[in-house]
Amino acid sequence: MLSRKELAEAQERAAEIFAEAGIALTGAERSAIEIADFGLSKLAETGLEIVVYVNTQRVAAKEIAMFPRQICPEHRHPPYDGTPGKEETFRCRTGTVYMYTEGEPTPHPHARVPADGTFTAWREIVLRPGDQYTVPPNTLHWFQAGDEGAIVSEFSTQSRDDLDIFSDPRIERATRLTDG
């Protein structure tokens, strides 16, 4: 749950992050920045600030701002409608992103996460500006920004957030606003 004040503040902060990086947004895009708290009501810890550039039946592209150490929680994109599921490439534009997927766990990973057992994939890929990584469909993944935050571009097949399967059963993908 987010209050309207928290929503507006996060949108403004994300808009500043994009502006500082020289990423041009239209006024309509700035005022529609999606603030995802994944239903955990701890935006600074778990959340994303997302500009959806395009999302057709075939292609999606997003620009994602992450606050320092903010986490996108573990999830996968299952097959649907005869497709293998969403395929995503994450490209780091600014800052550092610690990306994790299924596979051999990295011995000393950089991420710091809540000790609640909802992070199971620990193969680490460190993304610095210009680095990118493609996550195959239906593969567990999650990521955390480094201490200075990050901007990440996402290039993918159609985005169907409603189909995402999260490892943390408390998560709701759609952000709910409090009345306040």
Place this chain on the structure above:
Amino acid sequence: MLSRKELAEAQERAAEIFAEAGIALTGAERSAIEIADFGLSKLAETGLEIVVYVNTQRVAAKEIAMFPRQICPEHRHPPYDGTPGKEETFRCRTGTVYMYTEGEPTPHPHARVPADGTFTAWREIVLRPGDQYTVPPNTLHWFQAGDEGAIVSEFSTQSRDDLDIFSDPRIERATRLTDG
């Protein structure tokens, strides 16, 4: 045809354009910037400088630098392998892009093109930083940068340049290098 010297110079110039815009590339990406002269051997007039970020069977993303008034010549992406053909979204990052597609011709278009009859689509869409336009599959389109050049992001389905159909029969999509 491009000489190796022209290729290297265009790559260096494109790398500077991206760097000035704060777009981070890896060293490998910088040295592999695709210089397309479309076989016309007039790169300053007709050409593109392209970084291919990703190109899988399902998704492609590219960053394109355009020199002042440089033209991407008219073409379309036909159906193939049971797909409707490539779908492309062009997002202007810096500068101005004059985009043209099929439809009602714009009375006083901004573009300046060779009077060789190979430009037939004249519905103009002006893209400034933050603006974007999605070209449906199999639809004629072409574009020209404004006087200051431009950077354009392309988000699309799989890129199969070999299938592109150009209005100018002299065009060859693959760049050939001279021996010199």
